[in-house]
Amino acid sequence: MRRLPVYFVLDVSESMAGTPLLQLESGMEQIVRSLRTDPHALETVYLSVIAFAGKADVIAPLIDVVSFYPPRLPMGSGTALGDALNCLMNSIERDVVKTTPDRRGDWKPVVFLMTDGHPTDNTDSAIERWKNQFAHRVQLVAITLGNQAGTSVLSKLTDDVLCYEGNDGKTFKQFIDWISASVTATSHAVESNNDGLSLAKKPSNLTLVKDFPEHKERTIDESVVVLRGRCQKSERPYLIKYNRSEDAGFSGKEFELEGAFPIEESFFAWSVSSESDSQVNTEQLVGVPPCPHCGNATAFAMCSCGKLLCINEPGVHTCPWCKNEIEFSGEGSGGFDVARGRG
Ligand SMILES: [Zn+2]
């Protein structure tokens, strides 16, 4: 039986916190449900999921559609695309059976790479490796989620760079349907045509990217501000996410609150180990969220150790990071600098 290996390489950086990550998780479930209804896909398609943030790893090893269980997606700080590509190439080398004179190997693997940001690591050597050893035997579709920026590096990997620009659950479902339909169509096409990849008709919010403006290398995503905190009561971590404001009315203020989101301890393992030294001043941020764990009035109190915690009222509180007691006066202290994540 010749298998059709399909890899999903998913960006789980902190800029995906909230709805985008949940959509991606349910999207994987939707793809599996759909593939299970097609006898041909059921027989030939094998799925694997690789996640990447500050680090990359296989979170679902290559397995047939019936046995595949959609993984919970982790989250971390950073967008290590170079790491992700190396992880993908190592997986392909390990998993995919090559065709030899006396053995028919697997069909050409298909990769759906989805990212919402700029790489925060160096991708040069991974791209070289891809071009030399993989580009001719793997079919990669790169999709940027809601952001055309950062596509120039993707254009070095493939001609199929697509941009998804939807903003609600309905358009996201159409986008996921398109992936399922493309995988199913490819599982049919490989039988008659070795080159295989057969993309379904694109929904209107998914477009082929033709312009790839060069961008300068950066170690931080400029479109979001993501801050980490810990709940004083439960000690569990959370993220506070702000998006760059498009509204000129926000004079001086640059980022609007999207919300605060609970995260897992595994966040720290999925993040680049070095803290970014980039800071943001609170004067640039609009909105303060309550604690997503315990409901305390603000998730935005800063300890003298430089970390954020939640508090309900002024007074003496114990920092869940450094365990020291600290007094909050409750008087507005003007702007102060906070360390921001890499996005
Ligand atoms: Zn709390």
Ligand SMILES: [Zn+2]
């Ligand atoms: Zn502290």
